[in-house]
Amino acid sequence: MSQTVLIHATKPLLAEKAAWLATLADSRHTLAAYERDLRQFLVFLTGYNARPAELGDLADLKPAELRGFLAARRRDGAGAKTLGRGLAGIRSFIRHLEKKGLASSAGAKAMRAPRQSRSLPRPLSVLDAKAVTEDAGAFAAEPWIAARDVAVLTLLYGCGLRISEALALPGDALSEPTARSMPIAGKGGKTRLVPLLPVVLEAVAEYRRLCPYALHSNSALFRGARGGPLKPQIIQRAMARLRGGLGLPDSATPHALRHSFATHLLSAGGDLRTIQDLLGHASLSTTQNYTAVDSARLLSIYDGAHPRARRRA
Numbered sequence: 001m002s003q004t005v006l007i008h009a010t011k012p013l014l015a016e017k018a019a020w021l022a023t024l025a026d027s028r029h030t031l032a033a034y035e036r037d038l039r040q041f042l043v044f045l046t047g048y049n050a051r052p053a054e055l056g057d058l059a060d061l062k063p064a065e066l067r068g069f070l071a072a073r074r075r076d077g078a079g080a081k082t083l084g085r086g087l088a089g090i091r092s093f094i095r096h097l098e099k100k101g102l103a104s105s106a107g108a109k110a111m112r113a114p115r116q117s118r119s120l121p122r123p124l125s126v127l128d129a130k131a132v133t134e135d136a137g138a139f140a141a142e143p144w145i146a147a148r149d150v151a152v153l154t155l156l157y158g159c160g161l162r163i164s165e166a167l168a169l170p171g172d173a174l175s176e177p178t179a180r181s182m183p184i185a186g187k188g189g190k191t192r193l194v195p196l197l198p199v200v201l202e203a204v205a206e207y208r209r210l211c212p213y214a215l216h217s218n219s220a221l222f223r224g225a226r227g228g229p230l231k232p233q234i235i236q237r238a239m240a241r242l243r244g245g246l247g248l249p250d251s252a253t254p255h256a257l258r259h260s261f262a263t264h265l266l267s268a269g270g271d272l273r274t275i276q277d278l279l280g281h282a283s284l285s286t287t288q289n290y291t292a293v294d295s296a297r298l299l300s301i302y303d304g305a306h307p308r309a310r311r312r313a
Contacts, residue, residue, distance in 0.1 A: 001084035008043045010054040019095040037086035038093055044069045058097060061107040107120055122251040123260035129157050131246055139241040144210035149238045151207040158200040160261035160278050163232050163254045167222055171215035174204040194278060243302055
């Protein structure tokens, strides 16, 4: 018995879809996601128009059609992140058609992506944060690179820096062994003062001692293997190797060390307003995200310790 094949698009449209996918330079996973998202949209258009989708349907796509598709996907359980990626894929395909004079991207551009809820920071535990900074150079090919990775990650956790702030430091930064603070230019050009722990100065001093490149005020402090400014991707890859070696979750990223800096200060009784200044947050509400993380731990302790929280046997 023959199986019915559902046709969701005409041959010319499918040919353009294949040509578009061939031009993408994303990872195999992203390509598969984009292909699936566009296929789902074409299936939606087929049901919407009661016939296989064709090139003319995308020539002047209306926001109402895109809203209908996103609503249908939301009813199927798709979240904001999935919907946003799907819309991005459709826009990319429309731009591909536009370059060939087959479509206009005006309707797709007018459509806003679904707003994603901001996830709360996911800090490391104190023990895991210490392990990361101590073992940061375990997988490095050369001693100076190992010392560099230790210094960078120690800065992120010890000073609460963003990775971009750490990598923007000039070559003469942190060269004074008795320094107790340093100015940091953060987002929007706003400068803040961050305290320096002895362990941070020691880690940077060891990196300076081993670094084969001259570190001057007009050059970057942290260097790549060939001497150029260190790129964030290198530290992110080093952190990925550490996750595997230490058995840490995927949420253990370089930025998680900044979250850990704030959360651990808060746990130890640090003042929220002071932590806001140390992080360089423009708004206290941004810093308050960390209180929700710590509150979960505090509530757990409360439930286990408070006499009135205990259930009678």
